[in-house]
Amino acid sequence: MSNLYERLGGENAVNAAVELFYRKVLADGRIARFFDGVDMDQQIAKQKSFLTMAFGGPNNYTGADMRNAHKRLVAKGLNDSHVDAVIENLNYTLRDLGVPEKEVKEVAAIANSVRDDVLNR
């Protein structure tokens, strides 16, 4: 069996998901404010990095990178409830795209696995 990223459709799957996901995030009052500061074009590229990572695709992020990327947000109050909200939006996005429940769960598990780094604890 091929790996998760390939089963989801690789780069094409990321491209199909990225704008859907970002619209959901911006519309979600619980987390939208964390995405305010950065230019939207740049933000789309960051979301691609996030999705590639969560889909189990090729990336070279370390735990330290995840700590650094979110340090500024933790200072603004980022906590477990926000990580839950992001994963929830990720689940909805994948279901909208017709991804089977088994893969949805695998993606959520990968995102969840970096929770402590994202929250800098």
Next chain:
Amino acid sequence: MLKFEDRSVELRLGETVLEALERAGIDAPSSCRSGNCQTCLHRAVEGVPPPESQVGLTEGQKALGFFLPCVCLPASPLTITRPDDVGARRDAVIRAIEPLAPDVIRLRVDADDFAYRPGQFLELVADGDLRRHYSLASHPEDDPFLEMHIRLYENGRMSRRLGEFKPGDRLHVAGPSGTCFYEGVHEEQRLLLIGAGTGLAPLYGVLRDALKRGHLGPIRLYHGARSRDGLYLDEELKALSRTRAHVDYRPCLLDPNAPAGGDVAATALHAEQNVKDSAIFLCGGENLVKRLKRDFFMRGASMKDIRSDAFTPQG
């Protein structure tokens, strides 16, 4: 094989451009190192970067040679610069400087070998160190000069200086920069151009370029201003929309009594409910650009179809 600005950089077999830059001690930012986050963005000013190092960039960026060094294994020689490098300053001579409205001037300067796409912006330099960005309304194939539309602020440093200039005076220009130009648009796609004040300058450049390239789809141009004078190309644009059936010009005078705010952003958002397949260009003040970008994206426009330039007060 690989040059960073005017410096030769050793590129080992199988090494990415990012790795080579780092090994040479050049300060090059990076994050994902897998071609997604765009943190490492650079630009090739000579040579053609391989297509796989341009995945995810806009058509405008690709046309200008931007690429991602972390996934770039060059097949041919490249000379690269940082993404915000505007290159050498060039001499420019003022050809004409005339009012378009009480607080807007049209500046035309002559500069040799200044290649650009209409809608891009340049850096205008006066007195050696006073630098501000201005967008280009001229067309390189039709106009022998560079044309800018500049709003004069009462206490603005460049504004004041421009008030003193006359034809024959010397300036410098650098650039061009920016990706708000006619690229990656299908000829039958609907074009939506929205700007306020001198935000019209780049849109006018884009409009002319679109027509010159035979754009077939409907074109709608909104121009917002606080007073009738501020609609400074009103006559010309009305005449154009009479002779070109697919061009629809919509002047928007600020109406403070209108329920939704009465500015051009509110007017356009009200009228443009379906933007999914439009190529969108947004130019003018930061608030206008941010609001329209976000709202059109939320309505289904793809980010790759939204090009914009925000005229930030930092210039």
